[in-house]
Amino acid sequence: MKFPKIYTLKDIAQLIDSEFVGDENFPVYGMNEIHVVEKGDIVFVDHPKYYDKALNSDASVVLINKKVACPEGKTLLISDDPFRDFSKLATYFNPFNKADKSISESAEIGEGTIIQPNVFLGNNVTIGKNCLIHPNVVIYDGCTIGNNVTIHAGTTLGSDAFYYKNRETGFDKLISCGSIIIEDNVDIGAACTIDRGVTGNTLIKEGTKIDNQVQIGHDTIIGKKCLIASQVGIAGCTVLEDEVTLWGQVGVISGVTIGRKAVVYAQSGVSNSLEGGQAYFGSPCDVARKKYRELAGIKVLPEIINKVNKI
Amino acid sequence: MKFPKIYTLKDIAQLIDSEFVGDENFPVYGMNEIHVVEKGDIVFVDHPKYYDKALNSDASVVLINKKVACPEGKTLLISDDPFRDFSKLATYFNPFNKADKSISESAEIGEGTIIQPNVFLGNNVTIGKNCLIHPNVVIYDGCTIGNNVTIHAGTTLGSDAFYYKNRETGFDKLISCGSIIIEDNVDIGAACTIDRGVTGNTLIKEGTKIDNQVQIGHDTIIGKKCLIASQVGIAGCTVLEDEVTLWGQVGVISGVTIGRKAVVYAQSGVSNSLEGGQAYFGSPCDVARKKYRELAGIKVLPEIINKVNKI
Amino acid sequence: MKFPKIYTLKDIAQLIDSEFVGDENFPVYGMNEIHVVEKGDIVFVDHPKYYDKALNSDASVVLINKKVACPEGKTLLISDDPFRDFSKLATYFNPFNKADKSISESAEIGEGTIIQPNVFLGNNVTIGKNCLIHPNVVIYDGCTIGNNVTIHAGTTLGSDAFYYKNRETGFDKLISCGSIIIEDNVDIGAACTIDRGVTGNTLIKEGTKIDNQVQIGHDTIIGKKCLIASQVGIAGCTVLEDEVTLWGQVGVISGVTIGRKAVVYAQSGVSNSLEGGQAYFGSPCDVARKKYRELAGIKVLPEIINKVNKI
Known part of the structure; x- marks a missing residue:
């Protein structure tokens, strides 16, 4: 900041x-x-x-x-x-300012943008042109949205980072003073949550499409033309390079980088940085080809154990 | 349509x-x-x-x-x-029409139905009798809800299908013109998201009960008297026959059919069609009985490896 | 009750x-x-x-x-x-009373507490001092919130327990008449859902911090100073003792107890009670140290199978 x-x-x-x-x-x-x-x-x-x-x-x-x-x-x-x-x-x-009304007077809304009922736009929110903000979306103070962005109902942009110091007396919160930038042509589904950066920005780059109930942590950077399916959770300070695909319910740990054009299959867990251009599976995930061999091995494991026990 | x-x-x-x-x-x-x-x-x-x-x-x-x-x-x-x-x-x-107010004038609300504050009902929404729609529920244009339906707070019905064509220039969205039909006696929990059909309907049949934070994709058909626990994600174009039970955090891929009275245990991943009347577990899931044998095998795997390495 | x-x-x-x-x-x-x-x-x-x-x-x-x-x-x-x-x-x-407006007249709001726009507070809701309730939060009738509590946007407190009796004629719901108690210094993220108790209370104790999109079932008790990461799902009637940490997308079955200072790693599934003071991993989870040995075993399984098949 x-x-x-x-x-x-x-x-x-x-x-x-x-x-x-x-x-x-x-x-x-x-x-x-x-x-x-x-x-x-x-x-x-x-x-x-x-x-x-x-x-x-x-x-x-x-x-x-x-x-x-x-x-x-x-x-x-x-x-x-x-x-x-x-x-x-x-x-x-970056003091917290109580809102007087649902759409702050300092919010800027571009030409052709539609704001549906019950939307909250905090102070100094900027929304570009030809966006469609569906009902009950909440955009906290200071977030910036590009052009041609669609945000479905009930999504929250700009909630605080989940960042605490463990003290004897209790968890002490690091106050978030960063923000969120959503670039042009991004679609965000319903009931998603995207946290603001702690001091920097959480950034969703141009052309990325995000399905419903996706969680994106503070300071995370999502590249261009990524595809993020429903119920994916991405922790803070993570980087997705361009054209990454994450299928449903994938989880990504904080601080890792997923390389360009990587594909992570449904329900996988990403606990290390991944090279681009490959498909991954499993929790924790590995190269899909390798993981499938392991899964095939597990299927015959009971009979292998029988065999070994007879030796 | x-x-x-x-x-x-x-x-x-x-x-x-x-x-x-x-x-x-x-x-x-x-x-x-x-x-x-x-x-x-x-x-x-x-x-x-x-x-x-x-x-x-x-x-x-x-x-x-x-x-x-x-x-x-x-x-x-x-x-x-x-x-x-x-x-x-x-x-x-099916042009998008900006809403003038939270409850559209063309919305039909049956006798005895309670609509709590901050609810959005789009154009031509139909809700039957004796329903209870909790606060901050969003129902997009054209959705149809039966009688005795309860929908908990913050749930969204009718968001767009997550359906894109990958072009050089970016993802191109297939515009959804389908809808949603919720039959009688269905309960839907809080913060659920159900997408509309692309051209047909997403359909939840009579007597099905859905817990909180459940995601149901476009054109999916959920049978009668199904039980869907919290944080389940069901992709598009999937069929659940009657009386299917999905426990918490289960994921179901698109395009599959889960047979009548099948039970899928928590955190499982359904990547193929499943026969009815059986219990399943694992990611990807298999018949639970078989999967438990594999899990038992994995527990003794380290000692089996020791044994094999000594041969 | x-x-x-x-x-x-x-x-x-x-x-x-x-x-x-x-x-x-x-x-x-x-x-x-x-x-x-x-x-x-x-x-x-x-x-x-x-x-x-x-x-x-x-x-x-x-x-x-x-x-x-x-x-x-x-x-x-x-x-x-x-x-x-x-x-x-x-x-x-405990009859259901339709709300006349977004903030019930019987709701009590302590000094210094900020209620942002589009919040719903039901009848007899009590909120302590110096809380911050972000936009579009829904708090059902009768819930009690302590002092210095922050609740992020779109979160629902007090939805009904997912509790049905399976009858020939359909699922019959057990009407929830319990409530929710949130103690002092609790933070709750965006788009969380916490169900009320069936007859008793769902209880979140002092100093616990909860990230976005977390689901907590009816009658569950979360101890003091717990840390619950995003997209965790905890079923009903479960007990977390003090200082438990659950990482992202963990699922916990109903009726179990997780001991003091236990740590459960991301995407794990807790299907039994866990002793405190240890780290756990896997679905179903086990002591992490043991589970890592099994995972190492699985990685070499294909070559072990080759070896066994040659004997």
């Missing part, structure tokens, strides 16, 4: 009541998680295991829970609880 | 700007996909592999992309793109 | 037009299913196999289809159809 204007390091330190290391006028442009952080941004880190990764990232400001040596050209914010303070900043820059 | 009145072959040819073979006054009654086509209907075919099937079907008019010999008593519409032109006809005869 | 006031045995017998055995002034406090029944309550039983269990339960009134000997200190209601009459009482004491 980029801030609405440039802040100074001192401004930010005051917002979270923390010490800082570096020039107080050092410019801060935004805040982001480690995997999407850019120059000018704040990143946070609270585990020594990841200190180096954060300090060597593109981030210009590292919100950290130890006074370490500050890398050249960067600055530090020293906090006893970087997770808490990152959420505090997310809330400050 | 039947047309609101009888059209002539020439009328239809003009609508899609195509050549025709046959009497220009040949009467046309409707349009349907190959598996539900009836005498008097148009069917479309765009792959030589299926030409014979279409020409020998009950269709009276074949929308085809080659000037073949016209069978006796039938007519042809010659198009460079039958898929596109079939969708064009579907849109012409 | 407790009645709004104390009834006499005679009152109840008149409501269902049944004979009774015992003092006509015997006080009746409520009605409950066998697994949650308390002193003063009615329980029902219609199968000789369960007569003893019902007669020896904590129930003070047994609604039964045979004139058996009445245990000391208890009373009987003799009915030709206890299931029908139990439902009749449930309807009498």
Whole structure:
């Protein structure tokens, strides 16, 4: 997330009541998680295991829970609880605003777009031209929808990331301040749920078609012309390259990449990155050809066991 | 789908700007996909592999992309793109109408039926007597609901079929002009999604009970007194005969038939037609008795492998 | 369920037009299913196999289809159809009331709680302080929500239990008269469905976090600080002890208990009670360590079969 204007390091330190290391006028442009952080941004880190990764990232400001040596050209914010303070900043820059009505006045709706009854469009939602938004769709604040997009009834875009820190006192939520971008010519079925990015965007690229009851987690990127069948669940921070097909009830773990033109058969579970251009099956899945051989083996297993036991 | 009145072959040819073979006054009654086509209907075919099937079907008019010999008593519409032109006809005869309000004026609601708040009833929806439609249910245009039907909150009836043609330029959607029929004494849980037929009807027969978050695809027929547990997904064009039981999270592929009184255990995947009167398990599923023997075999597999490796 | 006031045995017998055995002034406090029944309550039983269990339960009134000997200190209601009459009482004491508007006048909403547009709150719903109820959430009559609870869009709380008696003439529904209690600091994702208890409560304890599209059945109890990922389905009458983690698309059968701090990996199926403190995988699931050994075995199975066939 980029801030609405440039802040100074001192401004930010005051917002979270923390010490800082570096020039107080050092410019801060935004805040982001480690995997999407850019120059000018704040990143946070609270585990020594990841200190180096954060300090060597593109981030210009590292919100950290130890006074370490500050890398050249960067600055530090020293906090006893970087997770808490990152959420505090997310809330400050992206406060929740109660809606006064179903269609926010700040929502922009393109020419030729039809909004059916009982739809909710939050603040600063942008919808392109010639879209069809069916009844009871909910689009949270700040989401961006392209042209020629159809969204079927009861679908939710922009709910919070499922992202918690396990503390003694209970789960502590990382406040989501990212958003969602749906590109042109995407169709989304009924009763789907797509979470916003934590600091970046969940992105559905051009021409992708999504069936009913599909779940897509925060910061996930779905390529162009993908086909996602009903009841598929895709966790957060996952990448589907272009023209991937996922059949019904497939599950995909967080953080993996599925290569271009891969096909994953129904009910499979994707627990590792997959090379493109191949078909996969099983939970956990493997190359379908191999998996079918294993399944054939399982069918004759009882008689093989008999045979072995007689030896 | 039947047309609101009888059209002539020439009328239809003009609508899609195509050549025709046959009497220009040949009467046309409707349009349907190959598996539900009836005498008097148009069917479309765009792959030589299926030409014979279409020409020998009950269709009276074949929308085809080659000037073949016209069978006796039938007519042809010659198009460079039958898929596109079939969708064009579907849109012409079943145009999308923006709703003015949540409950359409043309919706018919039977005596004793309760419609809770925030429900959407599209144009020409018919609901029988003594039904209970819970809040935020969405029923698209033209769906028909019988008597004593309960539909829980957030369920969507009548969303489009997930049916696309893969073109170089992107997926091209076959426009759905079919509908949904829900017979008497059916219960449907919360957050279910049932797609309309492409040209025919998705049909849920009398006395069937459906739990929450169930997905039923286009043109699927669910028999009488079936029991469908939560999070089941049934693809399009599938048939469940009477008194079939599907337990939680079962997935059923498109185009198969599950026989009367079959029981499919939780999380199973049905990838072939199943005979009635038996219990099934596994993904892909098999007769449960057989599958349990295989599972028992898998449990001892590590020691069997040890044994074999010592031989 | 407790009645709004104390009834006499005679009152109840008149409501269902049944004979009774015992003092006509015997006080009746409520009605409950066998697994949650308390002193003063009615329980029902219609199968000789369960007569003893019902007669020896904590129930003070047994609604039964045979004139058996009445245990000391208890009373009987003799009915030709206890299931029908139990439902009749449930309807009498908990009649369905059509809503006049989206937010019932009898709903109580605590200080600092935000209710977004298109939300439905039924009669006698209670919501605590500082909650955030996103658009299109539906909360049926009588549900109770604690403080600091977030519920994302399109979620339904309080739909009926999926509980039917299979009769010749069709499925007969047991009318749900129980409710739902959500404790403090619970987060519930988008498009979730949580059913009310049949006579008792479905209960989500403090600090539990639930992702999108999760289904939780009637009378299920989710412990404190559980983490339930997207598209999990939990059947009715199940118990999750505290700090249980269920990953995406897990299914849990009815009536089992998952022990404290158990972790169930994605797409697993829980068909038996599980001891706490361990990780589980597979459908049906087993201890993950064991299951991984089996999966490794399956991968080499084709070559093992070759080997055995050559012996």
